Amino acid sequence: MMAVKYKYQIGNSIIETSDLATIPNGVQYEAIEYSTALSAEEITQNYLTAIKSKYEKYKADGIVAYEDFRARIVFKVRTGQLSQAQGVTIKRYLGPSYDEINTNGDWVTAKAFLSETIIAENDAFVEDYKSEALQIMADYIIQNFPQ
Incomplete structure (x- = not known):
């Protein structure tokens, strides 16, 4: 199963979140798909x-x-x-x-x-x-x- 998380940068910090609403307005982000499947x-x-x-x-x-x-x-x-x-x-x-x-x-x-x-x-x-x-x-x- 695939899920999406979002990665953005504020200053020198790179932040990842699964909730798009938590990304501040105007900040560019990258959507990253990842597998939630168990090994x-x-x-x-x-x-x-x-x-x-x-x-x-x-x-x-x-x-x-x-x-x-x-x-x-x-x-x-x-x-x-x-x-x-x-x-x-x-x-x-x-x-x-x-x-x-x-x-x-x-x-x-x-x-x-x-x-x-x-x-x-x-x-x-x-x-x-x-x-x-x-x-x-x-x-x-x-x-x-x-x-």
Whole structure:
């Protein structure tokens, strides 16, 4: 995008302005066109800053998601719906993915890790928790990550 600024001289001073009305009457001036476009480096830096900012939000949301996950497991252990050993087992399988979202905001990576997690046959009860976590992550990704 192009813009115009004006350059004029009063005595030994050269003055530049973008407002033509500020040039004193009778003073000769020169109109100078210049580009207001950002450099490639500025565009890149602005983009990186925006990404970092979004990941701070993703991380904050990940902390909430992890706290919800932990609270549900603790509740089920305390109410006898799960044994403490089962709670620990669920945490062992799902914890690394939840750690990705609550420490880094990496929801896509967390979902990929969890998708690849193989639940041992004797821990089949974890599958429902894994499916629920995958759905939570998928929904979040759809709502928050540009395609």
